[in-house]
Amino acid sequence: MSGDPAELIAGVPSRLLIGGTWTDAAQGRTFAVENPATARKIASVADADASDASAALDAAVAAADHWAATPPRQRAEILRTAFDLLQDRRDDFALLMTLEMGKPLAESDAEVTYGGEFLRWFSEEAVRITGRYGVNPEGTGRTIVTRHPVGPCYLITPWNFPLAMATRKIAPALAAGCTVVVKPAELTPLTTLYLAQLMIDAGVPDGVLNVITTSAAKQTSASILTDPRLRKLSFTGSTPVGISLLKQAADQVLRTSMELGGNAPFLVFDDADLDEAVAGAMLAKFRNMGEACTAANRFLVQESVTEKFARRMADRAQELKVGDGTEPETRIGPLIEAKAIRKVQDLVNDARTRGARVVTGGETLDRAGYFYQPTVLRDVPAEAHLTSTEIFGPVVAITPFSDEDEAVRLANDTPYGLVSYVYTKSLARGQRMMERLETGMMGLNTGVISNA
Ligand code: NAD
DSSP states (O other): OOOOHHHHHHTSOOSEEETTEEEOOTTOOEEEEEETTTTEEEEEEEOOOHHHHHHHHHHHHHHHHHHHHSOHHHHHHHHHHHHHHHHHTHHHHHHHHHHHHOOOHHHHHHHHHHHHHHHHHHHHHTTOOOOEEEEOTTSSSEEEEOOOOOOOEEEEOOSSSTTHHHHHHHHHHHHHTOOEEEEOOTTSOHHHHHHHHHHHHTTOOTTTEEEOOOSOHHHHHHHHHTOTTOOEEEEESOHHHHHHHHHHHHHHTOEEEEEOOOOEEEEEOTTSOHHHHHHHHHHHHHGGGGOSTTSEEEEEEEHHHHHHHHHHHHHHHHHOOBSOTTSTTOSBOOOSSHHHHHHHHHHHHHHHHTTOEEEEOOSBOSSSSOOBOOEEEESOOTTSGGGTSOOOSSEEEEEEESSHHHHHHHHHOSSOOSEEEEEOSOHHHHHHHHHHSOOSEEEESOSOOOOO
16 A cells, blocks of 8 residues: 555546456446545546446346355355455555545544454355244144345445445345345445455456446436346435335335435433533544434433533534545545535524524535534524434534433434434433334444444
8 A cells, every 4th residue: 555545546446347347338438536525536437327237237147146056155255355355455445435435534444444344244144044944833844944145136335435335235245145236326436446356356256246337326227127137126325215216126026125314313311421422422423524324413412411512512523623534633524525515504504594503613614625614503493404304414403302201202203213322321211212212223322333
C-alpha cells in the first residue's frame, strides 16, 4: 500500500466482472465516480445495460450446479482466504471507501473489520449446513428436512457501507453454494469492484461472483428480475425502492431478503448514566455522518435531563472536526451528494419553523464538497418532518417525554421497526423496553450494535 489515492484507484478494476472476465459494457459506456469531499471525479466505471445484466446472469446460471456441488469445506476455505486477504489489504480498502464515500479513515478502517467479519463468520457457517430429522405425526414414517442452495441470486447494495453491505450478502450466498450477480450503488462502485478482485484472488471460480455497475439501476435490474432463472433477490437500501422491488419479485414469486430503512428512537431515562448516554448517542448519531440505517433518528429524553443532555451533546458536537475523511483529525466527513445536503437542510428548516430550537449547527459548510455542520436541535415537535423521515445526516433531534408510557408511545409511532436504543440503569426497565419497543433490535446502554 502506497497510500497514494491516484495509484490505488489506478489498481481498482473499472469494468464488469462476467464469468470471471473483466468486460467492457456492451454499449461501451462508462459513468463517473465522484469524491464527495471534493465534488471531483475520481474514476470512471463501466455502465451496464440490460444486455450486460443478462450476460452476468447467464454466467451465474452456468456456474451454479458446479458451485452447489463444491464441498462445503472448499467454499469455507475460499471465504477464509478472502478474509485473510482483506486483512492484508485493509489500508487500501479503507482509503478507497473514504475516497468514494467520504467517511473518515478511522471509520473506514472499522468497516474493514466489520465487513471482514461476514467473510469469517460465513466461512465458519459454510461447514455447518444442517437439516432436521423427525417422526411424522402418524408415527408411520420419518421426515427429513435438508438444505440446498437456492441457485443464482441478485444482490443489490447501498452506498453507505460499501464493503460491509457487499460482504454481508456475498459471503452467506457463496457459503450456501449459490452463485451471485452483485450490483453496487452507482455512487460507490469501486469498493465492490476491488472486493471482486480480492475474491478472485482468494479462489472464487469463474461465474460464481459477477459484478455489474450501472447508472441505470432500475432498467438494468429489470432484465434480471424478470428472468425465470433467477432464484433470489437480496436488497439493502431505502424502503421505497425495496417496496418497488418486492412488487417486481412477486411477479416471479422470487425469494427475497429485504434490509430497508430505519428511524431509530434513542431513549434516555432520568436514571441513566448521562456520561454513558452521551457517549452512546455520539456513536449512534455521528458514526458514518449519520448515514446509517441504524442511526439514531429521534432522541427521546426524559424532561428532567433534557437540558443537560442537549447541552452536553452540543458541546461534544462542536468538538467534532468536519473535513475530508483522509485527514487524520477529521471526525465528520462529507455527506454523499448535493441532494443529501439539501434534504438535511430542508428537514432542519422545517423543524425550526415548527418550533425546534437550534442548540448548535444547522448550516451547510461553505466549501467544496457536501459538508453539513454537526447539529443539535431541541424541543423538536412530533409533527416535524424529521421525526418521520430518515435524516441520514449529522443532526441530533431531541424531543422530551414525561414518563415511560409516553416514551414508548413516541418511540413506536413510526412504520419503521429496525432498531432502538435505551439508556437506563434499571435492568427491569431495560427488560420491559425489550418487550414494549416494536423494533427488531434494541441496544441497551450501548450506541452501536451491528455485527456479523
Ligand atoms: P437506495 O434504495 O436509493 O439504493 C440502494 C440500491 O438500490 C442501490 O444499489 C441503487 O442503485 C439500487 N436501486 C435504486 N433504485 C432501484 C430500482 N428501481 N431497481 C433496482 N435497484 C435500484 O438506497 P441508498 O440511498 O443507496 O441507501 C440508503 C438506504 O439504505 C437508507 O434507507 C438506509 O436505511 C438503507 N440501509 C439499510 C440497511 C439495513 O440493514 N436495513 C443497511 C444499510 C442501508
